[in-house]
Amino acid sequence: MNPFPAIEVRNLSFAYEKAPVLSNVNFTVEAGDFLAIIGPNGGGKSTLMKLIVGLLKPSEGDVRLFGRKMPSRKVSVGYVPQNTNHNLEFPITVEETVSMGLPHCKPNPSKVKEALETVKMESFAGRRLGELSGGERQRVLIARALVSDPQILFLDEPSSNIDAQGQEDLYELLAELNAKMTIVIVSHDLMVLSNHVKSVACVNRSVHFHSGSQITPEMVQGMYGCEVDLIAHGVPHRVLGTHHSH
Numbered sequence: 588m589n590p591f592p593a594i595e596v597r598n599l600s601f602a603y604e605k606a607p608v609l610s611n612v613n614f615t616v617e618a619g620d621f622l623a624i625i626g627p628n629g630g631g632k633s634t635l636m637k638l639i640v641g642l643l644k645p646s647e648g649d650v651r652l653f654g655r656k657m658p659s660r661k662v663s664v665g666y667v668p669q670n671t672n673h674n675l676e677f678p679i680t681v682e683e684t685v686s687m688g689l690p691h692c693k694p695n696p697s698k699v700k701e702a703l704e705t706v707k708m709e710s711f712a713g714r715r716l717g718e719l720s721g722g723e724r725q726r727v728l729i730a731r732a733l734v735s736d737p738q739i740l741f742l743d744e745p746s747s748n749i750d751a752q753g754q755e756d757l758y759e760l761l762a763e764l765n766a767k768m769t770i771v772i773v774s775h776d777l778m779v780l781s782n783h784v785k786s787v788a789c790v791n792r793s794v795h796f797h798s799g800s801q802i803t804p805e806m807v808q809g810m811y812g813c814e815v816d817l818i819a820h821g822v823p824h825r826v827l828g829t830h831h832s833h
């Protein structure tokens with residue numbers, strides 16, 4: 588067992604060009620957690636995730652995964668980027684897509700099969716990626732992230748463009764995977780989310796970390812300004828335990 592926390596973010600600040608996006612962010616995520624990163628549009632959620640996985644370099648501070656300063660090749664990280672629907676016309680199959688996640692793209696058909704079985708997409712192995720539905724494609728992209736046996740899995744808005752049943756199935760899959768690995772998602776689906784996650788980080792330039800999945804009015808209102816998202820999605824009556832007005 589690794590004695591270190593899954594994620595340690597220390598004094599992290601970041602700016603694209605000159606515009607500051609994150610300022611002096613500090614939080615720790617324990618191994619085995621299922622963390623949801625929430626917050627208003629443009630608040631810095633995707634940027635924070637890219638900084639944690641090592642795709643962006645902090646302007647100040649640092650990020651450690653399992654005790655290792657990022658970026659590091661010694662930590663196996665799965666990353667499912669925000670879903671983009673462009674460029675799907677080239678003839679790549681489901682199997683080939685998943686193979687792209689193997690270390691050094693070294694062929695390993697049994698690993699690819701195993702990853703596709705985990706996401707219940709094995710019968711689609713020979714199909715073209717462009718022929719799949721949004722939900723099916725998302726599962727294939729998760730298989731691509733899983734094929735390298737990650738210790739921690741990051742997913743940026745995994746359920747956008749997926750219907751309610753597809754979302755529920757996706758979160759069930761993530762809950763199963765969480766038995767073996769730490770999971771971090773960026774998501775707007777607060778209604779589905781609050782049933783599955785173990786902690787929540789609210790991001791709006793700074794980050795407020797909450798252990799426990801209960802999303803309270805205090806967390807989403809006030810200084811973090813997330814109330815717009817909540818009201819826009821019509822979820823307060825389902826998510827906020829103490830909210831009774833109808």
Ligand SMILES: Nc1ncnc2c1ncn2[C@@H]1O[C@H](COP(=O)(O)OP(=O)(O)OP(=O)(O)O)[C@@H](O)[C@H]1O
Pocket residue numbers: 603604608626627628629630631632633634635
């Ligand atoms: N590559 C980039 N270059 C310059 N600015 C960027 C870049 N990517 C994002 N930004 C800006 O940084 C800020 C944070 O963006 P980010 O995508 O992290 O927010 P977010 O919380 O994930 O938003 P959303 O909910 O809309 O996906 C925004 O103001 C955005 O315009």
